[in-house]
Amino acid sequence: MPRCKYCNELKPPSECFQDPNYKSNQYCSEEHWKLHIKSKNATQTVDTSKNKAKPKSDRVKLTDYIQSIWPVEPNWKWMSKQIENLSKETGLSYNDMRMTLKYCIEYKGFEPDGNYGLQQFIPRYSKEADDFADDIRRIQSGLDGIDFEDELVKVPVGKRRVRRPLKEDVEF
Numbered sequence: 001m002p003r004c005k006y007c008n009e010l011k012p013p014s015e016c017f018q019d020p021n022y023k024s025n026q027y028c029s030e031e032h033w034k035l036h037i038k039s040k041n042a043t044q045t046v047d048t049s050k051n052k053a054k055p056k057s058d059r060v061k062l063t064d065y066i067q068s069i070w071p072v073e074p075n076w077k078w079m080s081k082q083i084e085n086l087s088k089e090t091g092l093s094y095n096d097m098r099m100t101l102k103y104c105i106e107y108k109g110f111e112p113d114g115n116y117g118l119q120q121f122i123p124r125y126s127k128e129a130d131d132f133a134d135d136i137r138r139i140q141s142g143l144d145g146i147d148f149e150d151e152l153v154k155v156p157v158g159k160r161r162v163r164r165p166l167k168e169d170v171e172f
């Protein structure tokens with residue numbers, strides 16, 4: 001049964017409104033088709049304006065993330081040295097490091113200890129974080145490949161919602 005791209009409601013095909021431009025997109029009503037287009041355009045506008053600004057480098061994304069999670073103002077001289085050393089010693093990219101941190105903080109619920117450096121997480125949890133991202137990727141590609149059926153949808157929705165913040169991690 002098709003699912004409305006806007007509100008996620010399941011509807012029998014006969015009652016659906018089909019996007020005239022994208023035949024695979026179904027909506028519960030013409031109104032939701034219009035709303036979906038509108039919301040998509042709104043997001044695109046925001047994205048374009050963002051893209052005009054210089055895109056952040058992976059390293060800046062990493063340091064921004066550290067800044068946002070660290071309980072005290074990080075000592076950047078020390079932190080930068082750690083980042084470079086860890087990257088040399090472990091071969092992890094800046095994105096790998098950021099993903100390890102995200103996994104530890106947002107999924108495992110760890111809190112960084114301001115007295116210690118990045119080593120409290122990296123590379124200790126990097127392998128685990130990588131495996132976790134692989135699982136998510138597999139789940140996502142699996143779900144994309146399935147033509148949604150009612151019972152299949154019912155089960156994973158709750159689970160997927162919990163993991164949603166990590167979707168970003170996978171699509172760096």
Ligand SMILES: [Zn+2]
Binds near residue numbers: 005008027029
């Ligand atoms: Zn709808």
